[in-house]
Amino acid sequence: MRASFVFSEVVTGLRRNVTMTIAMILTTAVSLAMLGFGLLAVGTIDKMKANFLADVEVSVYLVNDISAGDPNCSQSACQSLRQDLQGNDGVESVVFENREQSYERFKKMFESQPELLALTGPEALPASLHVKLKNPERSQAIIQEYTGKPGVSKVDDQQKALDRVFNALNGVRNLAFGAALIMAIAALLLIANTIQVSAFTRRTEVGIMRLVGATRWYTQLPFLLEAVVAGLVGALIGIVFLVLTKVLLLDLVLTGDVFPAVGMLELLFPVAPILIAVSVIISAITGYVTLRLYVRH
Numbered sequence: 001m002r003a004s005f006v007f008s009e010v011v012t013g014l015r016r017n018v019t020m021t022i023a024m025i026l027t028t029a030v031s032l033a034m035l036g037f038g039l040l041a042v043g044t045i046d047k048m049k050a051n052f053l054a055d056v057e058v059s060v061y062l063v064n065d066i067s068a069g070d071p072n073c074s075q076s077a078c079q080s081l082r083q084d085l086q087g088n089d090g091v092e093s094v095v096f097e098n099r100e101q102s103y104e105r106f107k108k109m110f111e112s113q114p115e116l117l118a119l120t121g122p123e124a125l126p127a128s129l130h131v132k133l134k135n136p137e138r139s140q141a142i143i144q145e146y147t148g149k150p151g152v153s154k155v156d157d158q159q160k161a162l163d164r165v166f167n168a169l170n171g172v173r174n175l176a177f178g179a180a181l182i183m184a185i186a187a188l189l190l191i192a193n194t195i196q197v198s199a200f201t202r203r204t205e206v207g208i209m210r211l212v213g214a215t216r217w218y219t220q221l222p223f224l225l226e227a228v229v230a231g232l233v234g235a236l237i238g239i240v241f242l243v244l245t246k247v248l249l250l251d252l253v254l255t256g257d258v259f260p261a262v263g264m265l266e267l268l269f270p271v272a273p274i275l276i277a278v279s280v281i282i283s284a285i286t287g288y289v290t291l292r293l294y295v296r297h
Helices: 001-015 017-053 064-069 078-084 100-107 113-117 136-146 158-201 203-211 215-255 262-294
Strands: 057-062 091-098 128-133 150-158
Touching: 001 017, 001 158, 017 136, 017 158, 017 215, 017 262, 057 078, 057 136, 057 158, 064 078, 078 128, 091 113, 091 150, 100 262, 113 215, 113 262, 128 136, 136 150, 136 158, 158 215, 215 262
Parallel strands: none
Antiparallel strands: 057 128, 057 150, 091 128
């Protein structure tokens, strides 16, 4: 009897303030969807970083004399530099690329820009030693050690370009979290306001129940459950929105060539349980605090 009464009161409260309930659910759904996007972005960026760092190289560009006169890295200047790199504890492998090979790679990279290819010849590109590191995050040590050495024109680190890309992606992730925070504040205010309105409209019946011996928890539990149910429905709508976005958008954009694809299992676990847990906990806490502050008797 008590359970059925509480359930009926929850349904009545949600139906009585239907417009505010819908607004609360939709705001919660949008907030949690943005939080879900942020969580997915974190996982995607981490996977991208791991994939790219595995292929990061340090390129040691050689001076023009070596580039022009030693196409096989057989002379002492190039050989000693190559052997020095191969003997370094932090280096996994060293690959020599002469001027012609550099030019062939350049043509493949810029085949869609014939004007640039027409202005660039093999003599414009230096020979280089491509160094693969055991720990790509320690590339600065190699750069500092070999910059300015005899035969070295320049040392270039691919990680610098990757850092700029990852900083931009981290900015997108932070924007998603910021939008989620703003929408969460709006959802909390709506939850608090809805509970206050619901408690005010039922103040007479609640007063009668208290007079006949009902406990404070028993009279306030329906209001608390209203907030939790609305938050849970909002979380489920937010998850459905994420699933639709994955199927209709992300699967077309994240092909796996550059950006790792987002798997359905990855979305449903752990992102979906996190969104549900956050929704229930925040709604319950907001409802409890509102009732303690507003419904004092």
